[in-house]
Amino acid sequence: MAAVWQQVLAVDARYAAYRTPQLPQFRTQYVRRRSQLLRERAQGGHLAGEARRWYLRLRARLLAQRYGALSEAGSTRSALRASRTTLDRMEDFEEDPRGSRGHRRSLSRSSGPGGLRGGPEERPPGVVPTPLAEASRAMAGDTSLSENYAFAGVFHVFDQHLDSAVRKVQFAHDERHLLACCSLDGTLSVCRLAPGPPAVLRRLRGHGAGVSDFAWSLSNDVLVSASLDGTLRLWDPSDGRCIRRVPDPDGAALLCCAFQPLNNNLTVVGSARHMVRVVNISTGKPARGGTGRLPGRALALCFDSPGRVLWAGDDRGSVSSFLCDPGTGRLTKASRVLVQAGGSITSLSARAWASREAPDPSLLVNACPDRLLLFRYH
Structure with missing residues (x-):
């Protein structure tokens, strides 16, 4: 053959x-x-x-x-x-x-x-x-x-999102074989690497436009997704069911999202209208006092491990920080740093202890087009 x-x-x-x-x-x-x-x-x-x-x-x-x-x-x-x-x-x-x-x-x-x-x-x-x-x-x-042409070292290729870009891939918390990805084709996929042959467990369909970001809850029993159609959706990854649909009050495209680490009943979402908003996923309503404004479109969100500080990066090269009340979701503006004028902050990652050489809490910032910066915060 x-x-x-x-x-x-x-x-x-x-x-x-x-x-x-x-x-x-x-x-x-x-x-x-x-x-x-x-x-x-x-x-x-x-x-x-x-x-x-x-x-x-x-x-x-x-x-x-x-x-x-x-x-x-x-x-x-x-x-x-x-x-x-x-x-x-x-x-x-x-x-x-x-x-x-x-x-x-x-x-x-x-x-x-x-x-x-x-x-x-x-x-x-x-x-x-x-x-x-x-x-x-x-x-x-x-x-x-x-x-x-041997594809040496490639374990498996998932190609279910053929026609549009995949915006994010993330493993579930403390999982080596369960992961999900979202695509601008308007769907998400939940995939398994083992046991058995790698497989796409299910496709999550319902968004009317591209899915820009998603996040796993701490117990991996819920996925939250942000879409360019202006809605936030909650999914049950075990059966692919959409649990709740939450439209943005401004009707803006949603570009990023994150769970509150200490209270997974709260989700933060960033929009194309420069807004950061905390949403109660049980009621589908914004948290009282849980809004903040950025200089540009919100592209990346990140909490510190205690869930007390929220960072938000925008498409004008700045990183803004907010104090967040884990119980109520109330946001208080703290500070802003211009990382790269005219650039975009596309990814944020916080670690309490990066290494023995960097024992202080650190924030890793990816600033397009050509910078990767590590900040120490207090």
Whole structure:
């Protein structure tokens, strides 16, 4: 079945130079993922016989419509042969029956320091290395194409959010295998890595626009999500049920959210209208006195571990702090620091004890486009 996925991938390889011409690294990533998926499909017997021929014709037609015809028929056949040669080189590793990592069964060149070395050169019938393939190998650092496209070290790829950006990925508290992610396609996903094969447990649907942020409750029994549709939603991650929908009083897009660490009945949400607001999730109503205003759009929220101080970062490069009453949710403005004029604060993370060299409480700030700062606070 190896020849099946090689032929399919050869069609994509012919058009590789046309994909993201300004960002060539994404072309490599795309072909890697295509190779991984096609291997799995071929091993399962999904691409064979007439189905394979139909898929090849359809794929070639779609690519030609998007990028245009590549060349005349004769040169097209030459390009396909070159692609087949390149792809055959991707198959030049196989399992060693003696239990070692693998051995080279075709080309005998070393893969570099610490790499695998093969024995005498044994080319499969009909495979003739071309200067083009050698040039590609040199551009890749003289490593084999099999290594370049192997997805080495990747445990699993979740690709359920294909059409829109994933804004956040976060593991549940004290969990190694349970995580969630949100996407601008308007949904969230709850995923499991183990036990058993990795899987998407459920998709959380209901928002009318992209989901910009989410947070796990302390006991992991509730997820809160903020959306560009101007609503805050509470979810039960065990069954995907929406527990409550809370619209923003100003009708503004919601860009970030966080649970109050000592009182998970309170959630803080930041909006595109420069507001930070504390919401009681049991009633769906704003907490009395629980509002604050920022210089710009609220992009990031973070509490200290006691839940007494709330930091909020905005798109004008400033970080504002508020004192928060864990019982009532009342906010009192404390201070403001301009971190980077004209930049955006995209992430905040507070730690009470970063390391032995930095024993004081610290706040890590990511300031776009080019700064990562660590503040000490009292």
